[in-house]
Amino acid sequence: MHDAPAFTAFPLDRGELLRRDAGALAALAVRPDARIAPFWRLKPLVREDGGAPAIAHLPGDRFEHASTEVVFLGIDPAGAPVLAAALDAEAEPAGLVPSARFMELREAAAAGMDAGEASILAAARSALAWHATHRFCSQCGAPSTLAHGGWKRLCPACGTEHFPRVSPVVIMLITRGDHTLLGRGPSWPERFYSCLAGFMEPGETIPDAARREAKEEAGVVLGEVSFLMSQPWPFPSSLMLGVRAEALTEEIVLDPLELADARWFSRAEVEAVFAGTHPLARAPHPVAVAHHLLKWWLESLR
Numbered sequence: 612m613h614d615a616p617a618f619t620a621f622p623l624d625r626g627e628l629l630r631r632d633a634g635a636l637a638a639l640a641v642r643p644d645a646r647i648a649p650f651w652r653l654k655p656l657v658r659e660d661g662g663a664p665a666i667a668h669l670p671g672d673r674f675e676h677a678s679t680e681v682v683f684l685g686i687d688p689a690g691a692p693v694l695a696a697a698l699d700a701e702a703e704p705a706g707l708v709p710s711a712r713f714m715e716l717r718e719a720a721a722a723g724m725d726a727g728e729a730s731i732l733a734a735a736r737s738a739l740a741w742h743a744t745h746r747f748c749s750q751c752g753a754p755s756t757l758a759h760g761g762w763k764r765l766c767p768a769c770g771t772e773h774f775p776r777v778s779p780v781v782i783m784l785i786t787r788g789d790h791t792l793l794g795r796g797p798s799w800p801e802r803f804y805s806c807l808a809g810f811m812e813p814g815e816t817i818p819d820a821a822r823r824e825a826k827e828e829a830g831v832v833l834g835e836v837s838f839l840m841s842q843p844w845p846f847p848s849s850l851m852l853g854v855r856a857e858a859l860t861e862e863i864v865l866d867p868l869e870l871a872d873a874r875w876f877s878r879a880e881v882e883a884v885f886a887g888t889h890p891l892a893r894a895p896h897p898v899a900v901a902h903h904l905l906k907w908w909l910e911s912l913r
């Protein structure tokens with residue numbers, strides 16, 4: 612059992628001062644101790660070696676830097692640079708690292724990848740996904756170029772700077788006495804219930820967004836909303852903001868576009884969900900923050 616949500620253990624110094632120095636960055640990227648994490652179609656290259664997946668790095672001095680955009684992720688505690696590169700190939704590149712393969716990050720994290728490595732890949736995946744979809748300046752339409760170690764794009768035509776976007780999502784542990792509200796989306800796998808969630812909108816505080824989403828999706832009015840925990844969710848670049856809220860009303864009015872079902876689960880039912888014995892619902896995966904919100908709630912009732 613993981614004791615924290617996935618992707619929350621980023622172990623590198625992000626090196627903001629280094630990012631500003633293009634010359635220093637270029638020199639550091641080709642050092643023999645530099646580690647490049649290759650991605651193909653946003654899937655990281657991992658090796659399994661019979662155990663949990665681990666990043667299959669390429670050393671900086673053996674990587675073809677000219678062919679691809681490289682993002683500088685930071686410096687590890689031993690002083691070695693860590694970078695990520697998106698390999699731009701039609702067919703899956705083979706033979707980079709013996710017995711390694713490209714694997715969905717979610718799958719790698721679920722298979723027990725080290726929390727620090729999974730967090731590094733999460734940052735890399737979000738940054739690379741942003742570069743892949745922001746090749747042109749949104750101000751003037753000219754092709755933009757990667758800058759600042761990959762944490763910025765610059766438009767050479769009009770000079771606009773573009774920064775990677777993070778999309779905040781509120782995810783809510785809604786309780787009423789010893790019950791909590793869980794729902795399932797219309798396209799979700801069978802028996803999959805989770806905490807209600809939704810994207811924040813411009814101009815909202817976190818409590819505003821939680822109150823709006825709970826009302827829109829389930830017709831439930833929330834009282835106090837307080838922050839519990841957060842999680843970067845790199846599919847492609849959300850930030851899950853886990854909050855708890857006590858509901859002021861109980862009646863559920865579903866928005867069928869958002870939810871196929873929502874219901875109040877008692878504490879005993881949630882215990883059964885986690886034990887795998889609930890007839891209707893199964894527990895959110897430990898990779899997801901909803902799992903930890905519900906675990907937190909069960910603990911708080913003990």
Ligand SMILES: [Zn+2]
Pocket residue numbers: 748749750751752753766767768769770771
């Ligand atoms: Zn421009």
